[in-house]
Amino acid sequence: MDRLPLSPEPDNQHLLLRMAASDTFSLALTVALFGNALSTIRPESILWGLAGLFCLYLFVSDCTEKSEVTVLMKNISSFRAYSILTYITVALSGIMVAFGAPVIFNTIVIIPVVTNALIVRPFVFADLYKKNYTRLFGIVDA
Numbered sequence: 001m002d003r004l005p006l007s008p009e010p011d012n013q014h015l016l017l018r019m020a021a022s023d024t025f026s027l028a029l030t031v032a033l034f035g036n037a038l039s040t041i042r043p044e045s046i047l048w049g050l051a052g053l054f055c056l057y058l059f060v061s062d063c064t065e066k067s068e069v070t071v072l073m074k075n076i077s078s079f080r081a082y083s084i085l086t087y088i089t090v091a092l093s094g095i096m097v098a099f100g101a102p103v104i105f106n107t108i109v110i111i112p113v114v115t116n117a118l119i120v121r122p123f124v125f126a127d128l129y130k131k132n133y134t135r136l137f138g139i140v141d142a
Helices: 010-039 045-064 068-075 077-098 103-131 133-137
Strands: none
Touching (some): 010 077, 045 068, 068 077, 068 103, 103 133
């Protein structure tokens, strides 16, 4: 990282939660927009596809930049596995919504996926970040 890592103090809690939720949100938008573009081919499908490419760029840049989330994913294997599983479930649920699965099935699948991706995973990340701050960055936060 080109900067000092965020302190695990409560002041930075909101930023840590937003960082952990932004990558799954951009992945969900990517899959939904690409699915919308591919589900019915119309002239506006090109616009959906371009918007999907932009969201894909946001997802890839979130995953490749050296941020606190990527440092935690590289160094803690359980969080890496949990994040990959979250990405897979978000992508699959986005595909189901875009290609017209039954509404009751979508509802049953989407509620736990959204709860996990946008509520549970950020808090798991913030908790792991606080516990492993010194081990990850070699800095003692006073």
